[in-house]
Amino acid sequence: MGKIIYNGELKDRSAIQIDVEDRGYQFGDGVYEVIRVYNGKLFAADMHLNRLMDSAKLIQLKVPFTVAEIKERTKELITAENLEYGIVYMQLTRGTSPRNHAFPIGEVDPVFVAYTKDMPYTGSKSGVKAVTVEDIRWLRCNIKSLNLLGNIMAKQEAVEAGCDEAIQHRDGTVTEGSSSNVAIIVKGTLKTHPATNLILNGITRQILLKLCNDKGISYVEEPFTLSDMMDADEVLYTSTGVEITPITAIDGQLIGDGKAGSITLQLQKLFTQEIERQCGSLTE
Incomplete structure (x- = not known):
């Protein structure tokens, strides 16, 4: 798993560093989603991504991408990682700024990250x-x-x-x-x-x-x-x-x-x- 999405672009995972003052790291100030992948295809993607947008809105966090843009980048990530069965994890934080409980003053770019994880399909589970x-x-x-x-x-x-x-x-x-x-x-x-x-x-x-x-x-x-x-x-x-x-x-x-x-x-x-x-x- 060498590729991730970082702020809307496909990047090498090893090249990305998250700042220690990222508000997600210090406060949990952000939202996330997990989307299942079957046969290399996203399952219920629009439902998941619309919920991501709703969660962000509820904490007054502006999403710098549309649902369509996130979905397109996510499909590119699945292809790059040759993912057949698994998940895509994605999260959006309020960005990096000097540590302060209140929202950052001025313009701060949010940080969006997404990566894949293999999860073989095992069929319906027993009790x-x-x-x-x-x-x-x-x-x-x-x-x-x-x-x-x-x-x-x-x-x-x-x-x-x-x-x-x-x-x-x-x-x-x-x-x-x-x-x-x-x-x-x-x-x-x-x-x-x-x-x-x-x-x-x-x-x-x-x-x-x-x-x-x-x-x-x-x-x-x-x-x-x-x-x-x-x-x-x-x-x-x-x-x-x-x-x-x-x-x-x-x-x-x-x-x-x-x-x-x-x-x-x-x-x-x-x-x-x-x-x-x-x-x-x-x-x-």
């Missing part, structure tokens, strides 16, 4: 284990910002418990995973927390709900409790990395019969079909 943790993050989780310390602490709790994900809650109301959205299925209806400031409105989450709507699968966007989740017929989590994956045990307790449920399996199949519609046939 994983999760733990529950208190949601200690700030109250603007709808912004995909570089401030991820709360998420990191939650994920580490999951790792230390031998689990794949940490499911976060505020006073017993489930919000989302440390790096994912969470949904439950009760009596044939999928339920997920509404897209408020308490969660990131995941792209996979949005596609999931569209698939439910298109295929007549009942769903509601409303809060649910830890107790609701533990008593659910099925639990699943979604993200760019895990796609749609069943959670079959939480805090050591089996969900349902401890196996992937029928609706989750149906949604996995529908999601795979959507990937193939956009990016072509998948190979495992």
Whole structure:
């Protein structure tokens, strides 16, 4: 992986240096996106890039490129890196200026970086284990910002418990995973927390709900409790990395019969079909 995008241009990775006073490095003052690549093609690129623009707007960060320009450069990067299956990570910071909590005075150029990472396609995943943790993050989780310390602490709790994900809650109301959205299925209806400031409105989450709507699968966007989740017929989590994956045990307790449920399996199949519609046939 020798190439990256740096401020709109394809550069050799080894030639780029980020200043120690970059505000992303010192304050986490920036936003980011992760886009999945299948068969060398970007999946749901416009949705991801529009969210990048929205996140930047919410923190008053001007994006020096259009969605079309970022997408075109990203395609050039994928070609240069011969990426077939993987991700493109991109971030935009407020730029470099003398350290000060307030926004820089005067004109400061933002810093945009993007690079690729291989991620082989493994197909639909079987059930994983999760733990529950208190949601200690700030109250603007709808912004995909570089401030991820709360998420990191939650994920580490999951790792230390031998689990794949940490499911976060505020006073017993489930919000989302440390790096994912969470949904439950009760009596044939999928339920997920509404897209408020308490969660990131995941792209996979949005596609999931569209698939439910298109295929007549009942769903509601409303809060649910830890107790609701533990008593659910099925639990699943979604993200760019895990796609749609069943959670079959939480805090050591089996969900349902401890196996992937029928609706989750149906949604996995529908999601795979959507990937193939956009990016072509998948190979495992």
